[in-house]
Amino acid sequence: MSAVLQYAVQGLAAGSFYALAALGLAVIFGVLGVVNFAHGAFYMLGAVAAAVLLDTLDLTLWWSLLVVPVLMFGFGLVVERLLVQWLLRLDPLYNLLLTFGLTLILVELVKQRYGVSGLPYQLPGGLQGRFDVAGVVLPRYQLFVLLFSVAVCALVWLTMTRTRIGMILRAATENPELARALGINVGRWVAPVFGFGVALAGLAGVLAAPFRAITADMGNNFAIILFAVVVIGGLGSIVGAVVAGFLVGLVEAFGQAYAPTFAQILIFVLMALVILIRPAGLFGRQEATT
Amino acid sequence: MESKRKWAGASALTVTLLLSACGGGGPGSSGGDFTGGKLVLAVLNDQSGVYKDASGPNSVKAVKMAVADYQKKYGDKAVVKKIEVTSTDHQNKPDIANTKAGELYERGGADVILDVPTSSAALAVANQAKNHKKLFLDVSAATTALTGAQCNKYTFQWAYNTHLLATGTGATVTRNGGKKWTIIYPDYEFGQNMTKSFTAAVEKAGGTVQETIPTPFPNENFATFLTKAGSGNPDVIGTMQAGGDLINLVKQFNESGLKDKGVELAVGLMLINDIHSLGVEQFAGTLFTDPWYWNMDAEARAWADRFLAETGARPSFEHAGNYSAALQYLEAVQAAGTDDADAVVAKLEGKKVNDVFLRNGEIRAQDHSVVHDANLARVKKPADVKEDWDYEEIVTKIPAAEGFPPAEASGCSMTS
Incomplete structure (x- = not known):
């Protein structure tokens, strides 16, 4: 029994990363209609930035959790203004190709600058160690990651449902034409939303730094799973992205425990099943578009 | 079409040969016994991917150091004056390695191919070496198949193999009290081969492997695999992961707390670059086999100082292995007086060697495995690190006869 609990905790901890990053992906898709292939690279940049800040300026994880999302937000704005916005009016495929190309460039640049073996990272003392509760080992940091990402997800959800900005964004997602007709400047929100999505990916990267290898390639595999998460949750659905994030984390953990060889395949089996039964994803709207 | 291209290549070669004979060949030129009037050492390795730091561009520099040393040693007496070192990226992919090796031998004028990490890629190159009857000195690939079932007359394995890693780490840790093992391995050729070798070594030393857990490759999240491994209460968890997966x-x-429960972590294959990039705190106490360590004695250190001046980093065993392979190749060419592969092989086979890299080395004639003393190392605690790259403490020497399997057991028959 304690083993099952243990796997569940680990699954939820792993799921926190997926939830956080997939949330960014879903927000971007929802408002811009852009399938952001560079999300894995932004996640990687977040982790690399944390490692570099620690190395050069002695900024610990606590600071990175604040500073890196801000930096990544700025970077996201620049990317949107310089590149993404010009392709918004064209077929979505163009931005997919653009962000894919951007991934290749970012990954190679990091390789050139920091090599391929990875960067070191140390946890601040307060987050080291673990709790032992009834035979279940709870590393402090995993617990922290879990709580932190749940808090962030809740905050985003509240913003989207309870504030004016959220209302505007939801209106823009729902029906941009009508929102414009009602005097809402939809275009004004496009760049900040992209920046916000990128910041979330960066934040997931910072959280990953202490217990994942910080290399230029760390985002590649992550991005693939992320897309599975978003498809399972329903493209553009915020709640869907978060729920599917944790769900995929759990599937991965129990897969590792009971069918190691299939741990990763199981995620895609789940994805295939969801697509078969609910083509729009668990929380996606079933073809409401006219 | 194919033959036309070959003719074009051949005539281009002839022209180059004539040109170099007329123009380049001054008095005393000794290009006569060398194709193209020169010797070409081709380093084929990973210039951009996961093994870039451990071998990569710095292996090319190590080979150039060997060429410089050869030229310095022999000066005017060198049998070949013009020596080129080229570098090619195989991206760790067997198909690319296969094509590039063919090109290097056919059109690049390569007399020898060096390095080649990634077992599957190395096996492809070995096959090309056999077909072209040109030399291949592998340094960075670990599979025993290179000197076993798939051995051939033109292929040598210079630095290490999975058997060495397994007897080094597996047997020694078991003898030191780590009797119960659980092995976690990436589910592909290298990982499976390593797990087999480790299991044999552990059992021979009186231990048991109670569980082996395959994992996807590559993989980021090992938390549950580790919990599962720990649930059997092993003395040792052996990991066959490499590169980024190992760091994960x-x-x-x-993080898992297994260390506090007294579970030791033994690593199948680790390079000094892994410790350098992750930081010594994370690895402190980990046991692993290092075929060569830059600070293991004065001779190694002196060479490592030169390497540091040249590259800004301390050498991995793969860098030193490349230096040694290139140097011994050049010595054999010098002795043979030609770049003819068969003549050079004859000079290499059975030779006993001591150099910067090889201690009590022997280039075994039967299976072309280059056997030598290696080390079991332990990663130092942060407090014991005295300078940059000072990460390892040598626990014990692994004598060549113990570390490498006997030639009779290799399963190699040199038919070509």
Whole structure:
């Protein structure tokens, strides 16, 4: 029994990363209609930035959790203004190709600058160690990651449902034409939303730094799973992205425990099943578009 | 079409040969016994991917150091004056390695191919060497198949193999009290081969492997694999992961609390670059086999100082292995007086060697495995590190006869 609990905790901890990053992906898709292939690279940049800040300026994880999302937000704005916005009016495929190309460039640049073996990272003392509760080992940091990402997800959800900005964004997602007709400047929100999505990916990267290898390639595999998460949750659905994030984390953990060889395949089996039964994803709207 | 291209290539070669004979060949030129009037050492390795730091561009520099040393040693007496070192990226892919090796031998004028990490890629190159009857000195690939079932007359394995890693780490840790093992391995050729070798070594030393856990490759999240491994209460968890996966696993092992329960972590293959990039704190206490360590004695250190001046980093065993392979190749060419592969092989086979890299080395004639003393190392605690790259403490020497399997057991028959 304690083993099952243990796997569940680990699954939820792993799921926190997926939830956080997939949330960014879903927000971007929802408002811009852009399938952001560079999300894995932004996640990687977040982790690399944390490692570099620690190395050069002695900024610990606590600071990175604040500073890196801000930096990544700025970077996201620049990317949107310089590149993404010009392709918004064209077929979505163009931005997919653009962000894919951007991934290749970012990954190679990091390789050139920091090599391929990875960067070191140390946890601040307060987050080291673990709790032992009834035979279940709870590393402090995993617990922290879990709580932190749940808090962030809740905050985003509240913003989207309870504030004016959220209302505007939801209106823009729902029906941009009508929102414009009602005097809402939809275009004004496009760049900040992209920046916000990128910041979330960066934040997931910072959280990953202490217990994942910080290399230029760390985002590649992550991005693939992320897309599975978003498809399972329903493209553009915020709640869907978060729920599917944790769900995929759990599937991965129990897969590792009971069918190691299939741990990763199981995620895609789940994805295939969801697509078969609910083509729009668990929380996606079933073809409401006219 | 194909033959036309070959003719074009051949005539281009002839022209170059004539040109170099007329123009380049001054008095005393000794290009006569060398194709193209020169010797070409081709380094084929990973210039951009996961093994870039451990071998990569710095292996090319190591080979150039060997060429410089050869030229310095022999000066005017060198049998060949013009020596080129080229570098090619195989991206760790067997198909690319296969094509590039063919090109290097056919059109690049390569007399020898060096390095080649990634077992599957190395096996492809060995096959090309056999077909072209040109030399291949592998340094960075670990599979025993290179000197076993798939051995051939033109292929040598210079630095190490999975058997060495397994007897080094597996047997020694078991004898030191780590009787119960659980092995976590990436589910592909290298990981499977390593797990087999480790299991044999552990059992021979009186231990048991109670569980082997395959994992996807590549993989980021090892938390549950580790919990599962720990649930059997092993003395040792052996990991066969490498590169980024290894770093993922070690970070999560430290996080898991297994260390506090007295579970030791033994690593199948680790390079000094892994410790350098992750930081010594994370690996402290980990046991692993290092075929060569830059600070293991004065001779190694002196060479490592030169390497540091040249590259800004301390050498991995793969860098030193490349230096040694290139140097011994050049010595053999010098002795043979030609770049003819058969003549050079004859000079290499059975030779006993001591150099910067090889201690009590022997280039075994039967299976072309280059056997030598290696080390079991332990990663130092942060407090014991005295300078940059000072990460390892040598626990014990692994004599060549113990570390490498006997030639009779290799399963190699040199038919070509």
